[in-house]
Amino acid sequence: MSVVKLRLAGPLQSWGSQSRFVRRGTEREPTKSGIIGMVAAARGLRRSDPLEDLLGLRLGVRIDQPGQRVPDFQTARRPRRDGSGEITWHALPLSRRYYLSDAVFLAVLEGDRALVEAVDAAVRAPHFPLYLGRRSCPPAGPVALGVADCDMAEALATQPWLASTRVQRSRRDRMVELATVCDVAPDDPRAESLRDMPVSFDPNRREYAWRSIVRDTVTIPNEHGVADSEPEHDPMTLLGG
Template structure:
């Protein structure tokens, strides 16, 4: 086993766990499924990846959240809500434009325009250090992928493009990785707000998240895990 440090920073990030089409929420921190999905993009792993995910299930991650400092205090930005209308403004008499209008399950157009309204939420100006345990056998492949991604990587959603180098080193433990993350944060004038630890840890709030991926692809499946939020 080896620990990799990922630095996840961007103007916008969105890490959904239980979202639906009409309302796409975000966690306050990167999800397990989001981080593994990022690695799949980086390494070119497509499809369900059940066998690989089964191996990765035995390993854990710890996340530290950093806000920018303004006048010596953390500058905590509110969630950004983006309102979008999908399928509006198209001419149904045009065969090409008609393909872009949302349809019912039977393939027919609904009564009216068929427009879908969605609300999408984003974290603003946050940075996260993710200390990720990985099998030694996959470490070199993952590092190469993060440095030279096969497919574009994003921080939760495709419009959340990282604005700094993601891969920040290979370590013997998550503790060593997070110590380096603290040094990176200092150079960026960022302060740690909270930490997300695997499992139950005394002194924090325990959450149950349905974000351990069992299969990606068209029919995604997940299992629950527990994490503890430790305020700093």
């Protein structure tokens, strides 16, 4: 089994699983529907194209930098031409949308070597632009982190921490515990259900199925951490006699 690793980071991200009408929410971590949609766009698939090969990939997400959840209010107007040919503008309902600001995630897709290599190649040279959940959320920096011959759990536990240097230095521990969200079998006693498995992105018949996930943690090194035996710097000692 092999994996392809993706770095999902940007000023804003939005990963909705229950967006309805004028309220567009976001989960605290990337959704499978959002990541599969991004990969499908990278491979040049249209919204009406089948997704069967991608749906067989298992997904694991590590929350390297959770960011902040922020709201946004959006207004829009629609032009309408009256009988005289004059155009008037009509306001559409106010919508409330939520985003994750300054977040960083490690996403791992597990599957056959040929398929994950194809995903890696597509993300490096995408057919359509990549975005993090919504078109207004482009990624910051390269997304592809390469392919590895290991399973999803090993990849999540061994990939170096992707948080910014500022965040890593703010955590003085030499080892840090990071939350993970991974696909599991439906009969796993720890499983939660999320309606997040894309069956079709076709605008005329969008369809999502239930997905079983488990929330856990992994512990990884912090290269900017301070050893337990190393005393914290106290600048006031320089004033001593």
